[in-house]
Amino acid sequence: MTSQGTGAVTEPGATRSVGRSSLVSMLARVFAVQELGVLAAGLVIGSVFAFLSPEFLTMASAGSILASAVQFGIVGVGVTVLMIAGEFDLSVASVYSLCPLVMAWLWIDHGVNVFLSLTLALALAASIGAINGLATLLLNIPSFIITLATGLFWAGVSLNLTGGYPISYFGTSPVMSWLGAAEMGSSKISVSIFWLVAIVVILASVLRMTATGNWVFACGGDGRAARAMGVPVAVVKLGCFIxxxxxxxxxxxxxxxxxxxxxxxxxxxxxxxxxxxxVVGGGSLMGGRGSIVGALLAAIVLGMSYTGLVLSGVSTTWFQSFVGFLLLFAVIMNLRMERLGARFGVIRKS
Known part of the structure; x- marks a missing residue:
């Protein structure tokens, strides 16, 4: 007499199907992570420079990397948000030089209160952003043309404000220490890193967890569709320019x-x-996609690269060549990741 078991019999074909489904699911999760590429690049670049220079892994090196990351990262995340909204800002370099110069000119050369000077400099920046946004939206001219023109204009203003000379500050000030002059103990790491972290946390949270963040992505993804759904596209883009x-x-x-x-x-x-x-952080030149965390990682990678070149004895004049190569590589890799993701039916996470 033959006894019959109660368990179900699994067919070999079904097992293979489940295995393929699991593989596809795993690949889907991998290709959905925008920050994967820049994280891998950081590990490779860090390993190379650690091999070339033992000093790369010291605390002093970490301080230099983070200082560069602050410079690249804070402005980079602002550009990232605007790019997600489908616009560009080529005037950031001129604003970067003009506003601290205005602050120094008011405070040091004309005796205006330091905090008021800081506030007026930031108000000037907001006005420049508003001009860029309004000109782009009202004149219907591509933002890279508008911001290139305004960038050249404000660069000329910077040169004429002081005759091309720098304005230096000597002494101590709580505001200057608060902005970045102070260091954390003997680590040589500037407190300015906290500004970068705070800005990244706030912007990443807004983009991922709020309706405003959804509007930013919608504006860059399909502005007409977003407008049809009631998204205030012009207001959102103007805010991103500012x-x-x-x-x-x-x-x-x-x-x-x-x-x-x-x-x-x-x-x-x-x-x-x-x-x-x-772009290296996972953004798309076409808009509608980008990552604040990815931009932070990209800024750290650039900081690692600059510091690594210095410690390895390579002239920093090669840094711009490296940045150009990294941009091209990132665009190619992003396109490849998108195609592979589409192959597995994946929409990459924003």
């Missing part, structure tokens, strides 16, 4: 606090570097 300019100005002011000098020509190549931060 945010980009204010964060560029704040970056320059933090650098002024850290180094004690405001220079008319500082950060002349920062606009393209900020664009690299946004």
């Amino acid at each position: 945010l980009s300019s204010v964060l560029a100005a704040f970056t320059g002011i933090v650098q002024f606090g850290s180094f004690g000098s405001a220079t008319p020509t500082q950060g002349s190549d920062l606009a393209l570097t900020a664009l690299v931060v946004a």
